[in-house]
Amino acid sequence: MTDFHPSCPAPVGLVRPVRVDPDGDSGPRRGTAAGPSWRTSSHGLVVPAHVPQTVEQRILEAAVRLPEGGVVTGWAALRLAGAAYYDGLAGRTPRPVPVLLPHTSRIRGPGVLVERTRGRLPEPVVRHGVPCTPGDLALLHELSRATSTRAAGVMVDMALAAGVVDLEGVRQVAAVRRLPAAAAYALERACAECRSPRESEMLQVWESDVGFPRPLMNRQVLDLSGRVIAVVDLLEPESGTYGEYNGASHRSRERQRRDEARADALRGVGLEGFVLVAGDSERVWRERMSSARGRALWLREDQRRWRLGAFVPAPPLPDEDEEAFEALMLEHYRSLE
Incomplete structure (x- = not known):
């Protein structure tokens, strides 16, 4: 993300x-x-x-x-x-x-x-x-x-x-x-x-390069009680595979801590994931996608320990907060490096 x-x-x-x-x-x-x-x-x-x-x-x-x-x-x-x-x-x-x-x-x-x-x-x-x-x-x-x-x-x-x-x-x-x-x-x-350029690229590699069916993008994953576990960048419900793109903002210790806790919660309900980061080659992207999908459980819907939630669009822009927007754009430019 x-x-x-x-x-x-x-x-x-x-x-x-x-x-x-x-x-x-x-x-x-x-x-x-x-x-x-x-x-x-x-x-x-x-x-x-x-x-x-x-x-x-x-x-x-x-x-x-x-x-x-x-x-x-x-x-x-x-x-x-x-x-x-x-x-x-x-x-x-x-x-x-x-x-x-x-x-x-x-x-x-x-x-x-x-x-x-x-x-x-x-x-x-x-x-x-x-x-x-x-x-x-x-x-x-x-x-x-x-x-x-x-x-x-x-x-x-x-x-x-x-x-x-x-x-x-x-x-x-x-x-x-x-x-x-x-x-x-x-x-x-x-x-x-798709909510970011990297998500669009990830989707295109998944579909056009690797040849997998179109997944869902930016969807909530819920536990069986209806609690939101995470919003994932890419999700194929049939196989139980999800994917994330982690940009430069994920390098901080606190962000990495939250990412690991999130990944653990998704594993806990039976989802198999892959993570793409800045600097990875597209060969690495393809390998991680294929590997994660190959490890996935492919459970029927009635066997799953998770439920599919809603699509989550980008949040509203910060009101009159130029500093916050500049921070968002700085992340964009860093992700292109």
Whole structure:
């Protein structure tokens, strides 16, 4: 289990760039703009130097350069809709902001990835002052640039987890488009029960690589009295196999103590588990999954000493608690190392 949260809080403190103004009325004069109090966001546009260069601020700074009819799309539109996975990074390198423009339009300056269309552009959804494509189309645009089927699968699962798209809606839009193979795979096997990127990867290895039937994700395990023993990342009720992904937050002594107590309680009711940790190879993942499933008891439902509980979605975001959210995202970045 990681501490990643699929949703991100609404951005605060976004500052729209202003143009350098020779008269100093609507913006700073050129000399002032060149000083330490201002930062150039693009040609002729500046923001106060103290404004943090968050991912949302970077999207806004790109969006102010959009020509008429242009919209932000792809990861940037999904981020502004509230999907935390779309952090605008390739490793630690900022990715260009994807924009969709009418065929004859142009946009000046670096930092954008341009896609043009001869067709009718979608009705924009304005998010935090930025015109965006609707979530389903933004996801399809992002899927078209997926580097692998695995990455495409995570993209879809994390958009679903954040609640920024509806799977059937995306599939309907996709039905009239020509999709790359990775996008078609991702929409076919999509799972709305994964709460983190690593859970999505674990599910895809279980299903696509090892070839096991689809399990349940993020389900309660109850004892026969109805008490919750644990919420496990992956569960195959038929075999009695469960799986967990433990990120960096599980390395503390207290967390390890709780994890061992939890594992012991699950063994006590006859469940067989595997644990994946950061740094494991996918070969290790496959071996642990197969080994645990091979050891499982495969009991009939009336023989089990446990009961299946409810699906547990991600908890609500902390109210106005930026520090707590930053801690969640730090765990996300560590899990990618």
